[in-house]
Every structure is written in C-alpha cells, then in structure tokens.
Amino acid sequence: MSGEEGFDRRIEPFRTELFAYCYRMLGSVHDAEDLVQETWLRAWRAREQYDETRGSLRTWLYRIATNACLTALKSRGGRPLPSGLVAESDPLAPLVPGEHAWLQPLPDSLLGADDPAVTVIDRSSLRLAFASALQHLSARQRGTLILRDVLSFSASETAEILDTTVASVNSSLQRARARLRETGIRQELVGEPSAAEQRTWVERYMKAFEAADVEAIKRLVTEDVLMEMPPMLNWFTGRANYGLFMNWVFDAAGTEWLLREVTANGGQPGFAAYRRVGDVHQAHTLQVFTVTAEGIDRNSVFQGAEIFAAFGLPAEIP
Incomplete structure (x- = not known):
C-alpha cells in the first residue's frame, strides 16, 4: 500500500468500531483507547505488508486489534460486575470494597455521534449487562463470539483473524454461547422502550432523587430491580430492599444533590450525582440504568475519579 496520507484516510473510518470492539474485549474505556492506538501503530508499521488481494482492510485491522487485545488479556482477568461474581447481600450490610478490576461504563460521547461508523455498531452488544x-x-x-455473533464475520474470516482453523472457531463459539446462556443474559433486549421513553423514566427518577422521595423512587423501579455499586461487592434485588438502601443513602449522605444527565453503553440513560459538602458539590456516583416498559430494572452505580473523568465531568461543582 503506497502513500502515507492515503493509508491514514483508508483506516480512519474503522477507528470507532475498533474502539467499541476493544471495549467489549477488555471492559475498560482506558484500555480500549490504548489498544486502538496500539492497533494504529502496528497497522502503520505493517502497512507495506498489507495485500489487498488476500483479504479486506477491515479484516486485516481486526486481526491486528485482536492480537493486541489477546496479548493484553494474558496478564489481566475479566472485568465483571459484582452481581456476576459474588452472592447477593443484605441492602443494609456494611459496604465491602472488592479488589477486582471492574467493568467500566462506556461514555456514548466517545462513540462519536456524528461518526457514520456509529450507525453500524450494534448498540445492544454494548449494554452493561451483556458487556x-x-x-x-x-x-x-x-x-x-464477538467476531461471529456481534460483528457477523464469517467462520473463515474469524479463523483468519484469530489465526486458527474454522473447526476451532466453531467449537469455541459453541462453548461461548453455552457459557453465555448460563449467565442468563441475552444480547437482544426484547421490548426495550424507545430512547425517549427510557429518558422519561430516568428524569422522573432524578426528580425523586433530588427530593429524597424514597416512595416515589420505589414506584419507578420494577419489583425485581437489581442494584450494584462497584467497586463495592454489595448488590441486591427487590423494590423493598431498594427502598431500604435509598433511605440509608439519604440519611448518610444528606439530601442536597446536583445531578447531571449522562448516556452510556450505546444509549443507556443515567446521571452523575454530586453530593453537597460545605460550599461545593463533590462527585459521588455515576449511575447507569436499564429501563424496561415496567420501569427501571437495574441500576449500576459507579464510583471513582477516573469514571467521572472519562465522561468529561468535573470532580466538584461550586
């Protein structure tokens, strides 16, 4: 391939979808950004070796990205959420921090709303539960599984990307699907409300949260709602438990809050909560919701300066 500027123009349209791919693989926004940069560097160094007659540019780039991801994962475990790792806890039990690296929420702003590549990204495959x-x-x-079921590469293309055989791909895919079924999570979210309807549910929740109205909050969540809060190991289910925990939150952290809307993981609505401390509101939690037609079904609550920074949010508001 000749022409450095021409090479840059040809690979740039794949940047966003490769970022989404690396996020699914690593479960970390920061790691995904680093690995896309690594992919670009490796592709640049190997640009003269690319042979258009042997495969598409997209497949070639995914092979480079996959190799980078697999190398990175040799020294790292998976990034689950607490509900997939430990047993359910009492909503009023002391909060217990975990030593694990947790799945991070993905700011939708990093997907580039004006990027044509966003239209080909399967939003359901970025949802927190599936990720x-x-x-x-x-x-x-x-x-x-990502290459075959999410990105729709053929078995032969996947074998080329993974540098293996079609038989090995098919066997690995069967095992991956079986393991995924054990988790009870499906990629497709049947009956998911529209984005506007989901935002309406969360806006009502935000008003109730700002008013510290626990009864109103309970009316907005489903009977079997799940709340988890990495880096804490604690998680629980049920509307009654949710109410008990929210009463504790407002008793412990006060009732003066500022909230800022966010959107994460391919369209999941949420907000950043800032707690009043003296003359400022300090970053407290970033909450991402799964919404069904019956109400809010899951609240994944994240903490940490790196989470707020990834969403371009300040650490405190005067």
Missing part, C-alpha cells in the same frame, strides 16, 4: 456477561468468557471465546 459484563462477556467478561465471564475466556479471551479467545470472547473474541470468537
């Missing part, structure tokens, strides 16, 4: 389920697969099973 967390992927973390329970081995690295190669994860790559196989």
Whole structure:
C-alpha cells in the first residue's frame, strides 16, 4: 500500500468500531483507547505488508486489534460486575470494597455521534449487562463470539483473524454461547422502550432523587430491580430492599444533590450525582440504568475519579 496520507484516510473510518470492539474485549474505556492506538501503530508499521488481494482492510485491522487485545488479556482477568461474581447481600450490610478490576461504563460521547461508523455498531452488544456477561468468557471465546455473533464475520474470516482453523472457531463459539446462556443474559433486549421513553423514566427518577422521595423512587423501579455499586461487592434485588438502601443513602449522605444527565453503553440513560459538602458539590456516583416498559430494572452505580473523568465531568461543582 503506497502513500502515507492515503493509508491514514483508508483506516480512519474503522477507528470507532475498533474502539467499541476493544471495549467489549477488555471492559475498560482506558484500555480500549490504548489498544486502538496500539492497533494504529502496528497497522502503520505493517502497512507495506498489507495485500489487498488476500483479504479486506477491515479484516486485516481486526486481526491486528485482536492480537493486541489477546496479548493484553494474558496478564489481566475479566472485568465483571459484582452481581456476576459474588452472592447477593443484605441492602443494609456494611459496604465491602472488592479488589477486582471492574467493568467500566462506556461514555456514548466517545462513540462519536456524528461518526457514520456509529450507525453500524450494534448498540445492544454494548449494554452493561451483556458487556459484563462477556467478561465471564475466556479471551479467545470472547473474541470468537464477538467476531461471529456481534460483528457477523464469517467462520473463515474469524479463523483468519484469530489465526486458527474454522473447526476451532466453531467449537469455541459453541462453548461461548453455552457459557453465555448460563449467565442468563441475552444480547437482544426484547421490548426495550424507545430512547425517549427510557429518558422519561430516568428524569422522573432524578426528580425523586433530588427530593429524597424514597416512595416515589420505589414506584419507578420494577419489583425485581437489581442494584450494584462497584467497586463495592454489595448488590441486591427487590423494590423493598431498594427502598431500604435509598433511605440509608439519604440519611448518610444528606439530601442536597446536583445531578447531571449522562448516556452510556450505546444509549443507556443515567446521571452523575454530586453530593453537597460545605460550599461545593463533590462527585459521588455515576449511575447507569436499564429501563424496561415496567420501569427501571437495574441500576449500576459507579464510583471513582477516573469514571467521572472519562465522561468529561468535573470532580466538584461550586
């Protein structure tokens, strides 16, 4: 391939979808960004070796990205969420921090709303529940399932990307699908409300949260709602338990909050919560919701300066 500027123009349209791929593989926004940069560097160094007659540019780039991801995963475990790792806890039990690396939420702003590549990204495959389920697969099973079932590469293309045989791809895919079924998570979200309807549910939740109205909050969540809060190991289910926990939150952290809307993981609505401390509001939690036609079904609550930074949010607001 000749012409450095021409090479840059040809590979640039794949940047966003490769970033989404690396996020699914690693479960980390920061790692995904680093691996896309690594992919670009490797592709640049090998640009003269690319042979258009032997395969598409997209397949070639995915092979480079996959190799980078698999190398990175040799020294790292999966990034699950607490509900997929430990037993359910009492909603009023002391919060217990875990030593694990947890799945991080993906800011939709990093997908580039004006990027044409976003239209070809399967949004359901970025949802927190599905992304967390992927973390329970081995690295190669994860790559196989994403390449085949999410990105729709053929078995032969997947074998080329993974540098293996079609038989090995088919076997790995069967094991990955079986393991995913055990988690109870499906990629497709049947009956998911429209984006506007989901945002309406969360806006009502935000008003109730700002008013510290626990009864109103309970009316907005489903009977079997799940709440988890990495890096804490604690998680629980049920509307009554949710109410008990929210009463504790407002008793412990006060009732003066500022909230900022966010959107994560391919369209999941949420908000950043800032707690009043003295003359400022300090970053407290970033909450991402799964919404069904019956209400809010899951609240994944994240903490940490790196989470707020990834969403371009300040650490405090005067």
